[in-house]
Amino acid sequence: MSDDTLSGAKSPTARNLFNALQLDTRLLGMIGAFVFICLTFQVFTGDGNIFKALVNGNFLTPRNIFNLTIQTVSVAIMATGMVFIIVTRHIDLSVGALLATCSAIMAVTQTQFMPQWLGFELGNPLIWIAAIAVGLLAGVLIGAFQGWMVGYLGIPAFIVTLGGLLVWRNVAWFITSGQTIGPLDETFKKIGGIGGTLGTTWSWVVGILAAIAVLAMQYNGRKRAQAHDFPTKPLWAEGVISGLMVAMILGFVATLNAYEIPTRRLERMFETRGEIMPDGLVAGYGIPYSVLLLIAVAVVMTIVAQRTRLGRYIFATGGNPDAAELSGINTRFLTVKVFAIMGGLCALGAVVGSARLGFSTNDIGTLDELRVIAAAVIGGTALAGGVGTIYGAILGALIMQSLQSGMAMVGVDAPLQNIVVGIVLVLAVFVDIIYRKRTGD
Template identity: 55%
Template sequence: MEQKTSRIGRFLNALELDVRLLGMVLALLAIWVVFDVLSGGSFITPRNLFNISIQSASVMVMATGMVFVIVTRNIDLSVGSILGFIGMLIGVMQVNLLPDLMGQGHILLWLVALLSGIVIGALIGGLQGAIIAFLGVPAFIVTLGGLLVWRGAAWWVTSGQTVAPMDPTFRLIGGGNGGTIGYWPSLIVGIICCVLIIVSLVTGRQQRKRFDFPLRPMWAEFVLAGLGITIVMGIVGIANSYYMPARVAKRYAEANGIAVPEEGLQIAYGLPIPVLIAIGVAIVMTFVAKRTRFGRYVFAQGGNPEAAELSGINTRMMTVAIFSVMGMLCGLASAISTARLNASTNATGTLDELLVIAAAVIGGTSLNGGVGTIVGAVLGALVMQSLQSGMVLLGFDAPLQNMVVGVVLILAVYIDIVYRRRAA
């Protein structure tokens, strides 16, 4: 048994895979299998996985920013309220303000609303970060106050009235009707990603040779390439195997001048736009975390704030910048949620702060600071949404769903504590 364990250990070491991330993937697959068995095969279907990916996109976006916040030993309890507040502003801009300024149906109306939401989010995040950094108020208190302030402000914008509908182009961001890229574009995106995986592995190996760093065995490089390609094409395959309902496909064909054969049409949805946005944000945030000075400063500040300050890092401005980034991501997530609902309501984003924090922590971000991964947070968001979707499918009530989320969060923190003790 020990020999078998050592072989597995050597195999994982050669691949240089994060054991905790691997455990996350296995846990996600286990959740899918259990819910699929309990639901009689209704969970692991292209339609359900497609919906899970769209529903988790906004949480994924915010969770990538929450990694930076928690890594620096802070917390942000206000992200759900900021999302709701910005969502109301985006709705008011599209329905009431911008049509009067730019003209009804202006081609750039949706873009102005989107960028305005991101800028407002950055300002709100920067304000909270400045209070934390320069006034010395703990992040827990500042963002707890922000949770109340911005949730109240969301109601105040329209006195609680729902604002709808959104601009047709803006709605594509939410992945609704037309908010996917179709079969062939999805396949092309998948192929491009596979090529990028291979290029990344090749350039990474060349960089290691250049600086005389240890090299992975060639078989490990091929295994990593195979895993990456399999995952990418698997995602594309699932998206391309979910077809439009017959009536929707007929309307789509008529709108685009496509002849409808007697046996009907099978038109694949392809990759949803909000999922592509979430993946793009994750890639950018991973690059920032691993390849930029800002990312190195974030982890240095979280690992040892005193040493970081003594080494010349302006930790106060870093805190402001980190919370500004978190606010920007809240603005983008708000656009995704508002576009998906095709309406702005003051209740949008309620309890999202719990899902976002849980996603980051479950993904391996330590509340003690200094440790966290963007990929782990994305997987954590998928785990949380999978749990919620599975419980809805089985008919669990909302209070019970919240109880399960709370238990999972406590368990994730306990596992992190045990892992850190053993690593020490």
């Protein structure tokens, strides 16, 4: 009996094209919204009629897509942690302020503590490594402390993190004495994006490896389903989905590689190495290091959510906290773990954010708590708890950043941008409520 026959016999989802593909309608909706936003701003930033504008618009250029990706990373990293927070029926309003504190700690460590107080020479790799380690430790400890107050003292997370928003924002101010700290270590700054990329060759290598990994996961997932006698998609449907995923990966790499390094910048890069740039040399940026960091975080968080006991406990607790506690889950300690993870991800967001700027500023992370929560909610995380995906939160962050970047490109004032984002957030929650009523989730 063929795979297709087995699938058709066991699952009614193979009756038509859409059902045979078994696509997540929520994910399709988010992708559709993202495509609509991109095409809309492509038209508004172009000249001529709608068809000409689709071709000559500035929103979907390699340069803008490159900038869009590095601007999304910091919020997207924190949004993956916010999924766990909201899934367990909590909220964290302190993430932007915590990012600022971690950024200040890392900035002071690499500009004052390590070189001035411990005598490390500038350029020593231990400087930026120690700075990141100290920042991560601070983020995890602060997050765990807030989780302890929520889990063991019974203080509502809303109140704890609202207090944290005020406390940590001003702790950051005292750490830096209200000053901008920098410039930061040159190697550290490469993590921020434009200053640190793989280049075209290594970007293709990473893209091809990622495509192979996707095909391998699809194949292994199908084999596991067959081994346990679970329904499977028809082979043609598996092929279509795999082909689309591979095309998106390689298309993304090709787009980033198409963004060429300015000639003068390329000359300076050769001059730094004591070399002369060959005439007519053209080079692309490729994948930024910050995007690689986001991919690594997404993979790890997805594995935690889907393949570990911790992930099962998180979603079980969010689905029914009383039942989870009666089944033996230590929900109080689980709360500490979830907030500690959130704190660590805030520190990673601080690494990317401050590295991209090259400085640690007093207003870094301002309003990020709202952007992070909005990204998670727009990405399908239910405020009632128990439901959420890592990829959805990342896509939500990308939608948010696309909206803001596009409005900035067409000249929309900042206050109106925030109004639009607020409206989109409310609409996203409303659509989510309707979706759950219709699907019975």
